Amino acid sequence: MNDFRYQAPTRYIFGRGKEEETGNEVAAIGCKKVMIVYGGQSAVKSGLIDRVKVSLDECEIKYVTLSGIKPNPTDDRVYEGIEVARNESIDGILAVGGGSVIDTAKAIAAGTVYDGDFWDFYAGKAVIRNALPVGVVLTIPAAGSEGSGNSVITKIDGLHKISLRTDFWLRPKFAILNPELTFTLPPFQTASGIADMMAHIMERYFSPTPDVEVTDRICEGILKAIIEEAPKVMANPEDYEARANIMWAGTMAHNGICGCGRVEDWVSHFMEHEISAVYGVTHGAGLATVYPAFLKFMAEHAPSKPAQFARRVFDVDIQDDKSAALEGISHLKDFFRSLGLPLTFAELGVENPDIDLLVKKLHENKGEIIGGYYRLSAADTAVIYSYAL
């Protein structure tokens, strides 16, 4: 086990109707005027935004809104938000939505109190030392941004999709998790979210660090729970209990507890970010396509951890590591397929992917050699992309 520091101070408020406590929670973190950031019209039509506003009104919290945040969120909306936040003397950001909304809110929170260009943080040119407090009302269990210190933003100029990771400043102060808000998610979005949260666990699980039994077992346990609950939410979108388990799994997958004490991997996320940046696909669906390809390469080159994954998560009973790993991949693909997720570029809607371009951008953004579990060159990542053809 490696040395580590870990602190996850986000307050979770979980259960039915909890969005009605938004005003109290905003007041508790000392904010008087917030920017409500949200996505499309569904949050308005469902009445969620109104319920949140009523709750803020009851606590005499003022607000402005920034709406229309789209999937794979872009820097232009961040700049817009920062300008509004400064002009309106906003003292907190309230994200009502999923990962794209929360990640945009976090970027605005850091950018508003920074003298330079907020992109400096994402480009690695500056380190966040301050940010407005962020609160969340979660509507999509997937990205895990409600409990993480991370934010992923795409710079339109050059389509650079960059993930920024912080220990502290970008962690939300509170996250309200009401599983009922996820009843109306379309099946494809539900399934993509499930792939995303599984990937968040697996990116931490596939690690070269030995002797991390506690963290491994936590990862395997949450994965097993997701595999148990996912078919229930697909079969009955209003199954509160299953939705609740999936929602909590999504948060636990990405609040860092699955990574304590070890080197993490993240190659599959990096590889997917290039696909979604260039082709605009849904992130979780892209991960369902990339992850089995990544694991196939690992079964060939470093099968021990994929074999453990197969044995402990899918109860594969095969002695040989490579064979066990391949059998586990087969189970994982069956599972993704059962959720209606794509397993190839073509199924993802990318008929003729420009793998050379993806590889070039990947290594431009992330370095010549990448990956925590196994070090990968451009030749290797090209092979992995090709496994998803």
Place this chain on the structure above:
Amino acid sequence: MNDFRYQAPTRYIFGRGKEEETGNEVAAIGCKKVMIVYGGQSAVKSGLIDRVKVSLDECEIKYVTLSGIKPNPTDDRVYEGIEVARNESIDGILAVGGGSVIDTAKAIAAGTVYDGDFWDFYAGKAVIRNALPVGVVLTIPAAGSEGSGNSVITKIDGLHKISLRTDFWLRPKFAILNPELTFTLPPFQTASGIADMMAHIMERYFSPTPDVEVTDRICEGILKAIIEEAPKVMANPEDYEARANIMWAGTMAHNGICGCGRVEDWVSHFMEHEISAVYGVTHGAGLATVYPAFLKFMAEHAPSKPAQFARRVFDVDIQDDKSAALEGISHLKDFFRSLGLPLTFAELGVENPDIDLLVKKLHENKGEIIGGYYRLSAADTAVIYSYAL
């Protein structure tokens, strides 16, 4: 899954030599003069207290000390600590030790800034609204107090051992976890700590709340990790990796993550607290004695969860719930026995326990009917105590 609120803001600093960062961490939480609370001479002889003092000196933190805190800590030392803290204008408490030291530090932290008698909090007559910040350098992985909002103190008058649970105020601000500090723990204390942390998970696991798959799987995973790592630390006390896993498991067992979304049980702890209050036994050893007895009663009256425990934690492959549960108990007893832990009152060193007295005190302190998983009367708890004869 039930509605819940969860916040665990403690900062963990994990790894070799991390006690040398104590001064920095104390400074980071804004303290200028702390009370170092510790136990016997082993922390002095090992040089740990000196290393902590050097670290405080380097950061210009002043300190006084309160030493000699014993297992099953008592209210007299808390009163003493409160008086010293007030006279010396202490602004934070630094616990260097295990659960008894940390629980005493927490009681002092709350009592110092309270006008009334600190015991009011434990007697349920007052609610903590303020406390001095507490930091921890952990030396015994067992009680989990380094990450919990709990504190257990025994009132000498009447030998009332009471567990106080708070959501926020008693959670340490930071906890330094260096597995090397546990190398010199005697085998019996190591084993008792392991039983204690397992019990902390099981008290939350044995719940009547259905559909808590994520939390269940996390519990089962950590239990499996403990069962894997425990024999290694018993065989080789200086196995850093195994010690590290046990230490982290102890923290995760009790920081609340294993209880999210459900009613918890805690009967076995309540029953053991009466034993250790009256007979002064080691808490974890008492739990090793009580828990199988509790589970035997549950196998007879509510076998579904003990059966799941048996199947998922000990890989028991038996269809019938009661039979599976009994087989699981057999595995648990074998495991405790392999660590050298007692399974009966006699092995615990209590030749002729006064079960009537234990039952009377138990229900006086905790109510006529107790237990989260299954509701137990005095007649029931008498049966459970008798199963440990």
